[in-house]
Amino acid sequence: MPSPRYWREIPSRYRLEAGRCKGCGVVVFPARHICPSCRGEDVEKVRLSRKGKVITSTVIHVPPGEFLMEAPYAIALVQTPEGARLMTQVVDCDPSSVLPGMEVNLEFRLIRKEGQGGILCYGHKAVPTP
Amino acid sequence: MIARAHMQQYGTTEEDMAWVSVKNHRHGAKNDKAQFRREVTVEEVMSSSVVAEPLRLLHCSPVSDGAAAVLLCPLDHAKKYTDRPVKIVGSGLATDSLALAHRQDPAFLDAVQKSAERAYEMARLGPQDIQLAEVHDCFSIAEVCCIEALGFVEKGKGGPAAREGLTAVGGRIPVNTSGGLKSKGHPVGATGIAQAIEIFHQLRGEGGECQVENARIGLAQNMGGSGASSVVHIFQGV
């Protein structure tokens, strides 16, 4: 089991749970108790569909230490059909092909290994829609 | 990602951004306190190694050692310390979401705009009154976004500003006459005060080779978290 900091985020990381404000309709990921748009407190849980579109992206050539072996890799800001936006790695493709407008699926993947023991942390990554 | 969003939305090019570095190094080459006192060419910037696309090494400011200090006091005490003090006439702070995913528009820095509006209101001045500015060019794209949010150019028009000479000494609104974070260096905690010091020198006519003619009103803008927080000060010579 990874550290509490990580497993507290399991609803968003594993199940892609977002919050939809019943007042103004804004969808926020991860879910929050208070709507950042209208400050309404009536927020319902919604599960994001496992797909989206790239809004903007980058390819990391000089990564932080624990991702050294993965460079170069693509990171994108992805918007789901519900209107939520999330930052995710885009894999299983040529990183230079990840550009605004690309359609992607969100898949459950290994994200990183934590600490000396190498405990596995899972979450979602994007893969170009075939 | 901000850079690519700006390119996508407004047609800003890698070369436009390279010109920000070229211009700031030109200024910094004349600043004896700058970390990198040398000019760079567009070709050098465009062929430097890639850090995070579309940004290359020479689009990025360094992490520097450095210190900066100013003496603040009520204006009626200032004459004890100097014959030519500089007044702070406006001050504004604003914040935005740290996560790019939670911002209205990934190509625009809302916090910079809001902090500027607050400082302009306090000073009863507008962007057209500012004669020179130090802005937080941690990356070349940041200067592009900052000059838009500060109101020096229209939204989306920041890209060509450095290439066209608008933001160089002698241009309509000289930006980062010190060399900016890019050339002068970025000693993170000292950077904001160092910006104020450059404006101070300029408003006293001590700007050296990068002196802006008849400079009376200057602005300094500093930020953290890629625009999650921004502070703007407006200074006026006495």
Ligand SMILES: [Zn+2]
């Ligand atoms: Zn709401």
